[in-house]
Amino acid sequence: MIEQGDSEGAVEAGRSAASSVEALPAAAGAATAPLPATAATGADAAAAAPLPAVLAIGVFDGLHRGHRYLLDRTLADARERGLPAWVLTFNCDPDELFKPAEQLAKLSTNAERLARLEQSGVDGVWAVNFNAKLAALEPRAFLNNVVAGAFLPQAIHVGADFRFGASGSGSADELRRWGRAAGCAINAHQLLCNSGQPITATRIRNLLAGGDVQTAAELLQKPYRVCATVVAGRHVGTALGFPTANLAIDPALAKVADGVYAALAYLPDGRRCPAAVSVGVPATFGDLPATTEATLLDYPADAGDLYGEDIILAYYRYLRPMQAFAGVEELKAAIAHNVVQTRELFADGLP
DSSP states (O other): OEEEEOTTSOEEEEEOOHHHHHHSOOOSSOOOSOOOSSOOOHHHHHHSOOEEEEEEESOOTTOOHHHHHHHHHHHHHHHHHTOOEEEEEESSOGGGGTSOGGGTOBSSOHHHHHHHHHTTTOSEEEEEOOOHHHHTOOHHHIIIIIIHHHEEEEEEEEETTOOBSGGGOBOHHHHHHHHHHHTOEEEEEOOOEETTEEOOHHHHHHHHHTTOHHHHHHHHTSOOEEEEEEEOOOOHHHHHTOOOEEEEEOTTBOOOOSEEEEEEEEOTTSOEEEEEEEEEOOGGGSSOOOEEEEEETTOOTTSOOOTTOEEEEEEEEEEEOOOOOSSHHHHHHHHHHHHHHHHHHTTTOOO
8 A cells, every 4th residue: 555645744545556656746745644554535544643653764766675675674573563564755756856857867767666665565655745845854853743743653664874854964863862752663774785785776876877787687686677768760770670669768767888788678568578779879870869779579560660659678688888880781790699699688588
């Protein structure tokens, strides 16, 4: 169950689809009203008493292995206490309020993030509307008005680097002081490590920016995926014998390094196709803008174009850097080799 705090402090409940949560406009004020234990709407939600619970608080962008560890600790604590486990998060990444889309480098859309949190095994997800008024709350006001306004938390789980309140001025130490006064156990977990390094969204973004999609997938526990819209292109791929889908990707999502990748494309009709994907400037053809182009393998010739449709690309392997070739025939040979590499990767079947 995903529930949404609205501008009057009530909770709009029963949001089982994260996309419907994402579509709601940001509230004009902080969400401070009590939260019901079960789905309710309108006045019923606003009148409910604060809910005794064990909380995990955070943004959870990408829901990576470190986040999964935090949620597992929250669930175990909640079961031991005989209380429901809830996630308190936001309807958007707070950075969206302060940065242009091109600087966000998100690992998931808001809809995907909330949907995966709902499917994580917790008993509920409360997505607080994040807006300028909420962002301006001092740390104690956030804890007293938002957290304690909706819950009677018996325990709260966060990462050791957790920041909250205006300009991120609140720390885990501030949270502990509040917890002692409120009778709430505070668990600020050390970050889970892999290969001697903490697992963080920033680390994963850096891996993607370096083309290491395999290590990123290990930390995300799934291949990195982007949703893209098929747009009209230059039709050069068709002329070369390799028709491509030219893709417009949400600029707020993290970018992979320029290069050619083996990927899996999820099509609007539910089919999946292996895809050889080029990302970046097609240098062989001169001074052209960067593009993302996917050669969809085994896409039926009579299936029609996909213009205006959304597809999902999951990046599985980096194949080679973008480069300028001496001529068209050399380029065609390179593309053909990338197609073979992609087919070989999925030779035992699509995951």
